[in-house]
Amino acid sequence: MFLMKIPVTQIVFFIVIGLVATGSAYAEPPQIIKISYLTQEQKPPTALSNLDAFIQHKGLMGAKIAVDDNNTTGQFTGQKFELTIIIVPVGGDVVQQFQQQVSSDTVLIITNLPAQKLTQLADLDSAKEKLFFDASTTDDDLRNSQCRNNILHMLPSRAMRADALAQYMMKKRWNKWFLVSGMKTEDQLYAQAIRRAANRFGMKLVAEKQWTHTYDARRTAQSDIPVFTQGIDYDVLIVADEQGLFGEYIEYRSWNPRPVAGTQGLVPTAWHKTHEQWGAVQIQNRFKTLAGRNMQEQDYGAYLAARSIGEAVVRTKSNQLSKIKSYLLGDEFALQGYKGNPLSFRSWNGQLRQPVLLAAARSMVTAAPVEGFLHPKTELDTLGFDQPESSCNKTELEQVKPVIVEKQGTSGEAESRIQNFIQRLKNYYNTKWK
Amino acid sequence: MRQGFLGIALVAMLLGVTVQAETVIVTLEKDNALAVIDPVAGKLIKTIEVGQRPRGIALSPDNKFLYVATSDDNTVKIIDAESYQEVGQLPSGEDPETFALNPAGDRLYVSNEDDYLVTVIDVVNKKAIAEIKVGIEPEGIAVSHDNQWVVSASETTNMIHWIDVKSNTIVDNTLVDPRPRAASFTQDNSQLWVTSEMAGTLMILDVASKQIIKTIKLDIPSVSMDKVQPVGVVIDKERRWGYVAIGPANRVAVINAQTLEVEKFLLVGQRVWNLAFSPDQKRLYTTNGRSNDVSIIDLENHKVVKSVAVGRFPWGIVSKP
Numbered sequence: 001m002f003l004m005k006i007p008v009t010q011i012v013f014f015i016v017i018g019l020v021a022t023g024s025a026y027a028e029p030p031q032i033i034k035i036s037y038l039t040q041e042q043k044p045p046t047a048l049s050n051l052d053a054f055i056q057h058k059g060l061m062g063a064k065i066a067v068d069d070n071n072t073t074g075q076f077t078g079q080k081f082e083l084t085i086i087i088v089p090v091g092g093d094v095v096q097q098f099q100q101q102v103s104s105d106t107v108l109i110i111t112n113l114p115a116q117k118l119t120q121l122a123d124l125d126s127a128k129e130k131l132f133f134d135a136s137t138t139d140d141d142l143r144n145s146q147c148r149n150n151i152l153h154m155l156p157s158r159a160m161r162a163d164a165l166a167q168y169m170m171k172k173r174w175n176k177w178f179l180v181s182g183m184k185t186e187d188q189l190y191a192q193a194i195r196r197a198a199n200r201f202g203m204k205l206v207a208e209k210q211w212t213h214t215y216d217a218r219r220t221a222q223s224d225i226p227v228f229t230q231g232i233d234y235d236v237l238i239v240a241d242e243q244g245l246f247g248e249y250i251e252y253r254s255w256n257p258r259p260v261a262g263t264q265g266l267v268p269t270a271w272h273k274t275h276e277q278w279g280a281v282q283i284q285n286r287f288k289t290l291a292g293r294n295m296q297e298q299d300y301g302a303y304l305a306a307r308s309i310g311e312a313v314v315r316t317k318s319n320q321l322s323k324i325k326s327y328l329l330g331d332e333f334a335l336q337g338y339k340g341n342p343l344s345f346r347s348w349n350g351q352l353r354q355p356v357l358l359a360a361a362r363s364m365v366t367a368a369p370v371e372g373f374l375h376p377k378t379e380l381d382t383l384g385f386d387q388p389e390s391s392c393n394k395t396e397l398e399q400v401k402p403v404i405v406e407k408q409g410t411s412g413e414a415e416s417r418i419q420n421f422i423q424r425l426k427n428y429y430n431t432k433w434k
Numbered sequence: 435m436r437q438g439f440l441g442i443a444l445v446a447m448l449l450g451v452t453v454q455a456e457t458v459i460v461t462l463e464k465d466n467a468l469a470v471i472d473p474v475a476g477k478l479i480k481t482i483e484v485g486q487r488p489r490g491i492a493l494s495p496d497n498k499f500l501y502v503a504t505s506d507d508n509t510v511k512i513i514d515a516e517s518y519q520e521v522g523q524l525p526s527g528e529d530p531e532t533f534a535l536n537p538a539g540d541r542l543y544v545s546n547e548d549d550y551l552v553t554v555i556d557v558v559n560k561k562a563i564a565e566i567k568v569g570i571e572p573e574g575i576a577v578s579h580d581n582q583w584v585v586s587a588s589e590t591t592n593m594i595h596w597i598d599v600k601s602n603t604i605v606d607n608t609l610v611d612p613r614p615r616a617a618s619f620t621q622d623n624s625q626l627w628v629t630s631e632m633a634g635t636l637m638i639l640d641v642a643s644k645q646i647i648k649t650i651k652l653d654i655p656s657v658s659m660d661k662v663q664p665v666g667v668v669i670d671k672e673r674r675w676g677y678v679a680i681g682p683a684n685r686v687a688v689i690n691a692q693t694l695e696v697e698k699f700l701l702v703g704q705r706v707w708n709l710a711f712s713p714d715q716k717r718l719y720t721t722n723g724r725s726n727d728v729s730i731i732d733l734e735n736h737k738v739v740k741s742v743a744v745g746r747f748p749w750g751i752v753s754k755p
Contacts, residue, residue: 342632
């Protein structure tokens with residue numbers, strides 16, 4: 001009824017009240033946390049089409065948005081995060097720039113660099129007391145035999161991606177795979193991960209071929225692809241073409257009407273523009289507003305890197321490397337990554353455990369781990385190299401004792417519950433076997 | 435004979451009264467509708483179109499109006515609680531999801547996730563009267579029963595912001611576990627209960643000191659910790675029991691509100707999201723987002739007695755005497 005009585009000429013008192021930063025509580029200068037973001041400019045690679053414009057500084061905006069987020073929390077906790085951006089020009093010397101530009105008191109470094117450059121840096125004497133957050137590589141070796149105890153990996157490895165794909169294929173019962181790989185080294189590494197996944201999940205690789213043809217669609221795709229794919233009985237064609245030189249040609253041109261997955265078609269990825277679940281739409285929108293484009297995987301990697309730092313610093317109230325690292329690798333660490341599960345690091349190789357999205361060009365198809373794939377510790381460890389399979393002997397990482405952030409009651413409760421359970425079990429058997 | 439008929443008629447009437455006595459209303463995010471349930475009979479009575487992507491829902495203290503956040507219409511709709519007709523709209527700001535009504539029912543506090551704001555709405559005049567800048571991605575929001583505090587939980591900043599109702603300013607902040615989702619005051623206003631989706635915890639905050647006095651890890655035997663993602667939380671008036679909806683773990687935790695220990699876990703539908711008491715607090719209703727139903731829990735025995743299919747993505751829930 002009151003609805004009828006609205007005064008028409010109501011003066012709106014619109015008060016915008018600023019965030020009270022509890023300035024009084026933190027009159028003393030804030031604790032400073034220095035982060036460097038290190039990357040090297042890239043030459044635009046040859047591409048299949050001009051459809052997707054080349055993005056020069058993938059990753060950078062992800063780091064920026066996360067550091068802003070950290071500083072919002074920091075206002076309340078009396079901590080300030082400072083981001084220094086170092087971009088090495090094409091052909092520049094990354095090691096030299098690192099030594100010149102990263103100050104000795106900056107211990108947290110987010111990188112968007114290829115594996116080989118990253119290990120070069122990590123092995124420097126001056127890098128012993130630093131922690132690298134690798135926001136871009138997918139290299140399996142870097143997480144196994146080539147692992148370093150001062151590198152954490154934010155994006156899923158090729159093996160994790162391939163396993164994600166295999167889980168979904170298994171669910172769909174698309175068991176017969178036809179693997180087509182490109183000529184590049186990365187393509188071979190991707191193909192290797194696919195083979196491993198096929199073996200792990202009991203998929204059958206019915207055929208394997210390498211694409212040695214031209215990359216010019218106008219001339220040959222229409223005639224080459226049918227011939228190339230003819231005479232093979234398969235459920236799904238898995239393509240390994242990381243740079244995107246020919247993979248897009250295959251769908252709709254193959255001899256048999258079969259789906260394409262892998263680096264093109266249905267793509268296993270850490271992040272995708274079609275992903276909107278679990279609050280993702282919010283970070284997608286925030287990113288678009290800031291960067292004027294969609295968030296890319298490397299942006300997501302850098303975002304998670306800086307957010308991990310934020311979490312560790314805020315929870316430990318420290319800017320000391322040892323404390324931050326212990327917290328990151330400990331059981332308490334739980335990072336919100338907009339993918340449903342809390343994210344954490346695998347202590348044995350520094351890989352961030354996370355769901356892998358399976359996305360088509362215009363739709364998010366599903367996310368792995370696919371329901372039903374179980375694991376004694378966490379289903380996320382059904383993806384990639386699990387602890388027993390890992391060839392990383394990153395002793396230092398494992399020996400780090402996790403920081404236990406004190407929480408009243410929890411451990412005692414768990415203990416008493418276990419005792420309780422054992423007692424009940426004993427009682428049960430006593431009555432049963434009497 | 436006549437007396438017999440009369441008796442039956444009387445019983446029927448009484449039954450009719452009982453059936454009429456309580457209604458549960460649920461927002462259906464994907465059906466753009468409200469589901470109206472008779473919880474005593476355990477039946478869906480009807481569904482009514484309400485607007486795009488309805489999520490948060492509240493009932494006015496006089497039980498006459500429903501407020502429904504239709505997120506994709508960027509408004510909070512006022513719905514007559516008898517006829518279910520729309521009678522007005524409130525300027526909620528963009529993409530309203532969760533909101534809270536003050537005890538008097540004349541102020542509505544809305545979380546605007548994309549703008550990091552809490553918008554204060556004068557319900558009578560249907561005007562936004564203040565915007566309060568909070569942390570990133572504010573979600574859970576609650577008003578204390580004595581109308582002193584509005585608390586806003588920001589999911590990315592991982593903070594509870596304490597807003598003084600009189601001045602509409604933040605006067606204190608509490609750092610909580612990652613991705614705080616929902617908050618609820620005890621009836622005596624001495625405690626605030628907050629859920630953390632990522633850490634899988636329920637935190638009990640002391641309102642006087644604004645400090646966490648206990649963190650309860652909701653680990654469920656034989657359920658992996660990844661699935662323990664608490665969302666909705668409610669506490670009964672006598673502060674005997676509190677209940678936490680644990681999302682993809684498909685369970686509601688029963689917490690002894692005196693000892694602050696987990697008593698048991700009740701298996702409900704899939705991805706249990708929000709909770710509402712019956713007006714007499716003898717039953718608890720849950721929205722199960724993935725199994726598209728509402729579970730009815732008998733609180734005297736702490737048993738799930740029924741589930742009612744309602745429609746796609748049930749989200750918010752209220753009960754009306």
